[in-house]
Amino acid sequence: MDRNEILEHLRARIVRFAASRLVGGAADGSAGDTPEDIAQEVLLVLHEKYPALDRAEDLVPLAIEIARFKILSARRKTVRRGEHTQVSVDDLPLAGGGPDPLEQAARRERLERLESALKELGDRCREIFSLKLQGLSFVDIQKQLKVGSLNTLYSWDFRCRKQLLEKLGGSWGEKQ
Amino acid sequence: MNPEDVRKLIGGYATGSLSEAERKLLFDAALDDQELFDELAGEQVLKEILEEPGARQRLLSALGTLGAERKSVQAPWWSRPWPWMGAAVTVAVAIIIVVAQRTPLPQPTQEIAQVLKSAEPVAVPPPPSPPPAATPKAVPKVAPVPPVPQAAEKTSVDAIAEARADKAEPQALAQAPPPPPAPRALGAAAGFAAGGRAEALSANIVSVFGFNYTVRADGMLEIVPSSPGFLSVADGDSVLRPNGPAPEGTPVRVQIPAGTMSVTIGFYAVQGITGAPVRRDEASGTVTDQDPPNGRIAIQLFLTPGTQ
Numbered sequence: 372m373d374r375n376e377i378l379e380h381l382r383a384r385i386v387r388f389a390a391s392r393l394v395g396g397a398a399d400g401s402a403g404d405t406p407e408d409i410a411q412e413v414l415l416v417l418h419e420k421y422p423a424l425d426r427a428e429d430l431v432p433l434a435i436e437i438a439r440f441k442i443l444s445a446r447r448k449t450v451r452r453g454e455h456t457q458v459s460v461d462d463l464p465l466a467g468g469g470p471d472p473l474e475q476a477a478r479r480e481r482l483e484r485l486e487s488a489l490k491e492l493g494d495r496c497r498e499i500f501s502l503k504l505q506g507l508s509f510v511d512i513q514k515q516l517k518v519g520s521l522n523t524l525y526s527w528d529f530r531c532r533k534q535l536l537e538k539l540g541g542s543w544g545e546k547q
Numbered sequence: 548m549n550p551e552d553v554r555k556l557i558g559g560y561a562t563g564s565l566s567e568a569e570r571k572l573l574f575d576a577a578l579d580d581q582e583l584f585d586e587l588a589g590e591q592v593l594k595e596i597l598e599e600p601g602a603r604q605r606l607l608s609a610l611g612t613l614g615a616e617r618k619s620v621q622a623p624w625w626s627r628p629w630p631w632m633g634a635a636v637t638v639a640v641a642i643i644i645v646v647a648q649r650t651p652l653p654q655p656t657q658e659i660a661q662v663l664k665s666a667e668p669v670a671v672p673p674p675p676s677p678p679p680a681a682t683p684k685a686v687p688k689v690a691p692v693p694p695v696p697q698a699a700e701k702t703s704v705d706a707i708a709e710a711r712a713d714k715a716e717p718q719a720l721a722q723a724p725p726p727p728p729a730p731r732a733l734g735a736a737a738g739f740a741a742g743g744r745a746e747a748l749s750a751n752i753v754s755v756f757g758f759n760y761t762v763r764a765d766g767m768l769e770i771v772p773s774s775p776g777f778l779s780v781a782d783g784d785s786v787l788r789p790n791g792p793a794p795e796g797t798p799v800r801v802q803i804p805a806g807t808m809s810v811t812i813g814f815y816a817v818q819g820i821t822g823a824p825v826r827r828d829e830a831s832g833t834v835t836d837q838d839p840p841n842g843r844i845a846i847q848l849f850l851t852p853g854t855q
Contacts, residue, residue, distance in 0.1 A: 374573070380578035387581050388588055428567070431574035434562075435588045469646035481596050486609050501610045504603045511565060525555035532558040543592035 374425035376493075377413055381434045385410040390440050404445040413437045481544035488538035496531035499524075550583075561593035636744055756842045757835035758793075758814055762850060768801045768810065769846020773833075776842060779813040789810055790818065809849045 372380075376486070416437050417430065419447035424430050466474075470478065489500060502512045509524055518524045548562050553576040559565040564575065575850075577584045597603055617709035625631075758772040770778060772793045779790035780801045787801045787810065803810060811824050825837060 372578075377578065383582055384578065384584040391585065391734060426571070427574040427578055428570035431577050431584075431587070435584075435591055439588065439591055464769060472756035478596065478599060480593070482599065482602055482605070485593075485596060486606055497610050500562075501575070501607060502609075503559065503564045504607050506563065508564050508566050509556075509559055512564070522552060522555075525558075526554065528558040533700055539767065543589060543596070 374430070377415065377425070377427050377430050379503045380412050381417075381430060382414060385413050385434060385438050388438060389442055389503060404441075404448070408444065409438060412441050464526065477544075484539060485535075485545060488535055491538055492531065492534060495527060496534060499528055499531055500535075503528075549578065550571060554583055554586075557583070557590060560587060561590045561597055597618070670741075718754075755835050756816060756839070757833060757844060758812075759831070759833050759847070760812065761831040762848070766803045766805065768803050768848075770799045770801070770812065770814075771796065772799070772814065774816075774842075777813075777815050777818045780808045780810055782807045792818075803850070807850060809847050811845065811847050814844040821845070 376484065385505070386406045386409075389409040393406060393409070413434050417424070417434060421430075421433060424433065489497060492500070498516070499512060502515060502524060509528070512518075513521050513524050516524070518527075554574050556565060556569050556573045559569065561574065573583075573587075577587050599605075708855065752814060756774045756776065756779075758770050758776075760771075761769045763769065767788075768780065770776065770780070770793070772795055775795045776793055777790055778788065778793035778799055779786070780788040785804075787803065788799065790813070793799050793814070801810075812834075813821065813824075815821075820841075820843060822838065822843045822845040824845040826849060827834070827846045828849050828851070834846055836842055836846050
């Protein structure tokens with residue numbers, strides 16, 4: 372699969388993903404960015420900044436990350452538009468490059484929830500997650516835990532992830 | 548790997564646990580699978596959490612601490628180090644106690660007062676005894692000379708010192724007139740300066756051929772042999788005790804007639820032998836073998852006015 376084919380697939384995936392995340396006017400295109408706009412902006416970034424990448428394992432995670440930022444930006448833009456008629460533009464503070472206090476608090480809260488949920492997992496799940504956090508690959512973890520088959524380890528990890536997600540309420544904590 | 552198996556790789560995305568091959572499988576599948584794509588996008592949140600500075604360490608420490616706590620609760624006692632360390636310390640203490648109890652403590656030095664046997668009466672043989680073959684010839688030469696036995700009978704340190712002082716004039720000593728009362732008193736005191744010393748000494752001499760004698764104030768002569776032998780007592784003219792066996796340690800009492808100036812005491816290991824008596828002036832004393840080892844004692848005991 373060459374780069375163009377990958378980008379085509381990516382576009383379809385991003386549109387549907389953005390449609391599921393954007394709400395209200397942004398989702399249906401009545402106001403603000405539409406899913407297609409989001410996908411287009413993502414592909415534009417990939418085209419302008421990452422022309423050398425031509426592998427799916429490079430482009431897909433990058434596209435996902437860019438898409439998330441674009442969606443978040445679209446959300447913020449929607450909110451700003453609601454406030455635009457009430458507050459003078461001169462009174463609005465300039466947006467900083469780093470995460471705002473709300474975002475920092477949200478991340479801190481997600482980390483605490485994740486920590487609590489991890490403690491409630493079983494021994495095997497906690498051990499697998501701990502080894503993953505230490506940077507070990509699945510192959511390394513297989514040797515460490517002396518698991519006979521790598522597929523067995525995949526299954527264990529998949530179940531552990533499912534349990535962790537259930538303890539977190541079905542998502543990793545981002546507002547849907 | 549079928550699509551369901553590829554989906555299982557999603558857990559390694561956020562933590563960066565996927566190899567290149569696994570990443571390719573996963574993301575290739577995500578291009579065709581919208582649901583997988585959405586899940587991957589959801590995993591991005593977790594990925595961002597884990598990329599926060601210190602987040603991984605915090606989660607690791609939380610998992611490690613909890614894991615250590617659970618391990619300490621669930622691990623059997625034989626797999627924990629503390630029970631074994633405690634047992635080892637107990638055994639070591641027990642060994643130390645046993646060894647300490649078996650090792651004898653240094654006994655404090657006990658100092659005991661002891662009456663040491665004076666060397667003078669025993670170690671100094673009465674007179675320098677000639678060889679057994681020369682004895683019959685030497686004895687007659689000593690016997691007629693009164694002062695010589697007196698000097699030989701002085702067994703105390705004082706007497707020896709006195710004898711040494713007079714050694715330069717042996718002839719004068721031999722020709723001296725009969726000793727005045729003062730030297731006699733000195734001899735009596737020197738015999739056993741304090742009475743009790745003689746008793747202690749006589750108690751020590753049990754295996755030496757000899758006897759202890761005492762002249763009481765009532766004129767009774769008491770002789771206690773320190774070894775078995777044949778004892779005879781005479782006062783010159785009459786026999787006060789005929790020659791007969793005298794068991795060891797059994798006192799033999801002989802009444803000395805009034806007015807007797809001296810008595811001759813003979814004590815021999817074998818019946819039938821005789822010897823020339825040696826003069827003694829002490830009212831009590833110990834006499835040992837004069838001709839060792841033949842067991843021959845003969846003294847002429849001069850009585851003081853108080854015991855006559």
